[in-house]
Amino acid sequence: MPYLEWNATFELGIEEFDHHHKFLVDLLNMTYDGLTCEAPRDELGAVLDELINYAGYHFAAEEHWMEVHDYPDAPQHCEEHKKFSTRIMEFQKDFYQEKADLSFEVLQFLNGWLTDHILKTDAGYGRFAQGLLPVAQEDP
Numbered sequence: 001m002p003y004l005e006w007n008a009t010f011e012l013g014i015e016e017f018d019h020h021h022k023f024l025v026d027l028l029n030m031t032y033d034g035l036t037c038e039a040p041r042d043e044l045g046a047v048l049d050e051l052i053n054y055a056g057y058h059f060a061a062e063e064h065w066m067e068v069h070d071y072p073d074a075p076q077h078c079e080e081h082k083k084f085s086t087r088i089m090e091f092q093k094d095f096y097q098e099k100a101d102l103s104f105e106v107l108q109f110l111n112g113w114l115t116d117h118i119l120k121t122d123a124g125y126g127r128f129a130q131g132l133l134p135v136a137q138e139d140p
């Protein structure tokens, strides 16, 4: 059973971002698998790097979408991305300098942040996007 199981409550209804979020959940589960099977440090580092790189790519895509659609809550949303990126990149640096290990506590932080961010913050632009959909014309 995966560490974090994808479920319908995560879906925003925007295919591109649902696909990104699913892949982030996959990467989180791969990190968990690496930890539970005590994978070598360089393998853990490779999964961690992929997760961080993909999160960066995904945040940039979301931020571009918010800008294009004039999403009013974009500043707070971008701030959450920025805080997360700063924190995780500090951890990445410590990991490579062998000042910190990938642990279940780190996994819990990633899991908590990702779940909370998708369900609360990203859900906001998901609802906003629903309002952008053209309203079907009623027959006269």
Ligand SMILES: [Fe+2]
Pocket: 059, 062, 077, 081, 117, 121, 122
């Ligand atoms: Fe986001």
